[in-house]
Amino acid sequence: MxxxxxxxxxxxxxxxxxxxxxxxxxxxxxxxxxxxxxxxxxxxxxxxxxxxxxxxxxxxxxxxxxxxxxxxxxxxxxxxxxxxxxxxxxxxxxxxxxxxxxxxxxxxxxxxxxxxxxxxxxxxxxxxxxxxxxxxxxxxxIGPSGGMIQKTVTLNAPSNENPGNMGVSISSSQDLGSTLIQRAHPAQGLNGGNSIERSFTIAPTNNGDLGATLRFYYLDAELNSNTESDLGPWRQDSAFWYNPASANLDATNNYVQVDSIDFFSRWTLAASAPKLELNVLLAGPYDSSSGEMTDDLRSTDLVPTTEPYTALSYDYPASGGGEQIDARILVQTGSNAIVDWVFVELRSSADVSTVIAARAALLQKDGDVVDLDGRSNLSFPEIATTETPLISIRHRNHIGILAASTVDLSNGTPVLDFSTDPSLVEGGAAALLDFGDGNYGLISGDFDGDGQVQNTDRNALTSNLGTSGYLPGDIDLNGQVQNTDLQIKLTPNLGRGAQFSY
Ligand SMILES: [Ca+2]
Ligand SMILES: [Ca+2]
Ligand SMILES: [Ca+2]
Known part of the structure; x- marks a missing residue:
């Protein structure tokens, strides 16, 4: 020059x-x-x-x-x-x-x-x-007090494109159109932890069904006391950060790679949270002809984008509650379509009445309980991996279940398939409905969510017959309160649940 x-x-x-x-x-x-x-x-x-x-x-x-x-x-x-x-x-x-x-x-x-x-x-x-x-x-x-580096680029079927050499590499077979990428450096306080000193916000014009791969590059100088080998991806689609699964860390070349991204949002890196791979079926929407649950609430736009359990006075210890989803995940159809929200608790094995942590999570048609991206194993951000809790899964108009044994969160991602193995459930087969096809599900009909199916549930449902929407009386989750809910999904279960209160 x-x-x-x-x-x-x-x-x-x-x-x-x-x-x-x-x-x-x-x-x-x-x-x-x-x-x-x-x-x-x-x-x-x-x-x-x-x-x-x-x-x-x-x-x-x-x-x-x-x-x-x-x-x-x-x-x-x-x-x-x-x-x-x-x-x-x-x-x-x-x-x-x-x-x-x-x-x-x-x-x-x-x-x-x-x-x-x-x-x-x-x-x-x-x-x-x-x-x-x-x-x-x-x-x-650097930018400890804020600020950002940004660039707007057109990304059409990008292959490992790192716009502006900003440190985020994007691949997708789709046309993302004009895409704003912003890099910032304050650490994010993630549910009690702290991220590295780098985050990316990625906002494509066409931001759905991307099947994208992200490589998030970082510098060791940005680790902010995180142990490099513990780093995992965290994303924020609404107010909540969560820790999606299926990431690869390359500590030599300093990146974390995330695959199968449906849509982009805000990302950072921090220590990975304990995760669970859970599967459970609800008797209300269960369809024995398909072996899956129906997703009528989703297909009729009735699944709320904010979890329903705070409004129903479920108790969230620590920082849970208020989980929200991006409506884009509700376009998913097939076996991974979203059926409804469920409520997952980690309970103390010493005293099962003590809830260590609770999260609202999403339930897929095939029974997978997933995080806020609609596809990842459920993460518990604020929980130490040294915990060995009992898992419970609850639903707003079904009777909840408690696991028969504790899980060790320090050992990978524990797998609990409650849909096929009643021995995993406290109380065994009596705590579930046997569908007669090899599958078992949560007992339906608990209109008021108190853990039992009683006459009060039946009376309340009866007085709601003919209404439609996202309602406690809609036991089969088809968006309407009908005789089917009363006669098939509630009445046969009267008296169930009382012995399993915890
Ligand atoms: Ca699934
Ligand atoms: Ca009840
Ligand atoms: Ca119904």
Whole structure:
């Protein structure tokens, strides 16, 4: 690159508080109300000097270099105006540089030495050519107090595309269209834990049915006391962060890969949470001809996107409750279609009345109990892997079950298939309905959710006959309260459940 002097247009009002463009000590390059044009491939070096733009800065092919050993603030980029750089190079022999205003990079942000602190501001990488170069453990963009790097790109069937070299690689056979990618650096407080100091928000225009793969790259310097080998992906689609399964960590090349992503949202990395692979059937919607449950609530848009159990006064210890889903997961059909919400508890083996943790979860037609992405094994973020709890599964108008034995959360992902093995359930086959086809399910008809099917349930359902919606009297979960619910799904079970209260 040539090292020409930069040119000033006649209208420039340029104040240099220092003797030259290469300034030493507490100096500023100030643009006050006019144009400063850096033409050609020229290089402008700011040695411990601030770049303050209160006018207009144009750089067609030039490079601005922040050098020196002064504090970040002595190498700040600020002023009232957004500055658009062609190339910006951070090359501090000590300390770093910081933003005090948003900037745009049309070509390269070159990280040579020292950090660049976003300091609450935004770097926009130009959509085609803007990219980060040479970012490393010792020279990287940071942002403990907020701010972001962002880029909008068009992604059509991307194959391991890492837009702007921002550190997130995306693959999908689909056309995602114009996609906004934002990288931020404050750690996320994840249900009592702390993430690494990096997160990505990925927002494609076409954001559904992507079958996408994500590689989330990180730097060791961002680990924030996390043990690298424990890292797993966390995502946030609504207010809740959760820890989807099926990820691969490559600690040598510093990335976590997640496959089978239906739609993108916000992501970070943190220690993996304990997970459970659970399967359970509900007698109400169970269809013996298919061996699965029906999903009429979903197909008639009645499954709420916020869990129903808080409103029903179920007790959530710790930080559970209020789980929400993105409505996109409810488009899934087939065996993995969502039937309804269930309520999963971890109970103390020493005293089963003590609930250690509780989560609302989603139930698929084939009985899989899954997390908020509609497909991953259920995670318990706030629970230590040293716990050996008893699992219970409850549903708002069925009688809950308690596992007969504890699970060891430190040993992989425990598998409990309550749909085929009554010996896994406290009380055995008597605590379930035997469908006669090899499958067993939760006993239906507990209108008021008190753990028993009684006359009060029958009377309440009777007075609701003919109503429709997401209702406690809709025992078979087809969206209507009918004689079927009363005569087939409730009445035969009267008296069930009392012996299993816990
Ligand atoms: Ca399934
Ligand atoms: Ca009841
Ligand atoms: Ca019904």
């Amino acid at each position: 040539k090292n020409n002097k930069f040119l000033l247009y006649p209208l420039v009002l340029l104040s240099l508080f220092g003797s030259s463009i290469i300034g030493y000590g507490q100096t500023q390059l100030r643009i006050e109300g006019g144009h400063l044009v850096q033409s050609g491939g020229s290089q402008m070096v700011l040695q411990n000097a601030e770049f303050i733009n209160n006018g207009t800065f144009e750089s067609t092919l030039g490079t601005v270099v922040m050098m020196g050993d002064g504090s970040d603030a002595q190498s700040a980029i600020g002023g009232d105006s957004l500055s658009t750089f062609y190339n910006l190079q951070i090359n501090k022999s000590a300390n770093g540089a910081q933003l005090q205003q948003n900037i745009q990079i049309n070509n390269e942000l070159v990280m040579t030495s020292g950090t660049l602190d976003l300091n609450g501001d935004t770097i926009t990488l130009e959509s085609v050519n803007g990219n980060i170069v040479n970012e490393s453990e010792s020279s990287r963009v």
